[in-house]
Amino acid sequence: MANQTPRRKREKVVFVMGATGTGKSKLSIDLATHFSAEIINSDKIQFFKGLDIVTNKVTRDEQHGIPHHLLGVLDPDSDLTASEFCNMVVQSIKSITAHGKLPIIAGGSNSFIEALVDNEELEFRANYDCCFLWVDVSMPVLRSFVWERVDKMVEAGLVEEVKEAFNREADADFYTKGIRRAIGVPEMDGYLRAEDSYQCGDSDDVNEEMLMRLLGEAIDEIKVNTCKLASRQLEKIHRLQTLPGWNIHRIDATEVFKRRSGKAQEAWERLVKKPSIALVQQFLLECEEEKHATDATAASIAAPMAAVTTATLQREGAAISTP
Secondary structure, X not given: OOOOOOOOOOEEEEEEEEOOOOOHHHHHHHHHHHHOEEEEEOOHHHHEOOOOOOOOOOOHHHHOOOOEEOOOOEOOOOOOOHHHHHHHHHHHHHHHHHOOOEEEEEOOOHHHHHHHHOOOOOOHHHHEEEEEEEEEOXXXXXXXXXXXXXXXXXXXXXXXXXXXXXXXXXXXXXHOOHHHHOOOOHHHHHHHHHHHHHHHOOOOOOOHXXXXXXXXXXHHHHHHHHHHHHHHHHHHHHXXXXXXXXXXXXXXXXXXXXXXXXXXXXXXXXXXHHHHHHHHHHXXXXXXXXXXXXXXXXXXXXXXXXXXXXXXXXXXHHHHHOO
C-alpha cells in the first residue's frame, strides 16, 4: 500500500487590497477588531520612518489599539527590495500566528504582494491559505476624494513636513531612493528652492506672488500624480484577477465616497464592513472544514496501515519462532 502523507497545516492570511485612498486601513482595522487579528503594512513607502503626513500613515488614534507591523521601521535613506519585503512580511506573519492571531496584510503595493504570494522559494501558497479583499471605488469618485484629501494633508502640515526633508544641494538622484520617492516630496522641490532663494535674498526674480503660484502648481501636481498612482494600482489588481489562484473578492465602496459624515459611515457599515466580515468568516469556516476533512482522511489512511503493519509483524514474528 503506497504511503500517503497528509497535507501539512496551512495558516490563514487575509489581504486587504485597493487603490490609494479607498479605505484599506479603515477596513483592515474593522476586520482586526472583529476577528482578533493584527495588521501588517504592505505599502512599501510606509515601511520608511518619517513623513507621516505625506505617506498618509495610520495614526495611533486611528489604530484603535490594533498592533500594526512594518509601519515606519526602515531608515528613510535606505531602500526596499521585493525580496526584503517578502522576508519581513513572512517573519511578521509567523510572529502573529505564533500567538493565535489572524494576520491581515493591508496596503497598495500590489507588485510586492504578488511577489510574496507567488514566491516559490518561500512556498507561500504551500504554507498559507489566502483570502483577498479588494476595496474598489470608481475612478471619477475616487479622483474627487483624492483631491480633497491632498488639500487636507496640506492643511495638516504637508508642506512643512517636506520642507524639513528638503536639501538645497541635492542632485537629481535625491528623489530616487527611500522615502523621498513618496508622492508629495519631489513635486515640492521647485517651490522649496524658490522659497529658499527668496528668504536668502539670492534672487530678485522671486516674489510672494510667484511663490504662491509655485505652491499651487506643486499641490496640483501631487493630486494628479496620486490619481495616476491609483490608476496603476487598479491596473495591477485587474491583472492579478486574471492569474490562477487569485480569487479576489471585490467590495464596491463607491456609494460610501459619494456621501458625507454620518451617512457615509452608515454606508460603510452596510456596503463594506459587513460584507467583508462575512467573506472572511466564510474563508475561515471553509479552511476549518477542509482541515477537519484532511484530518479525517489522514485517520482513515493511518488506521488500515497500522492494521497491516501489526499483521505483518505478527506473521514475521511467527516465522522467526518456527523451528
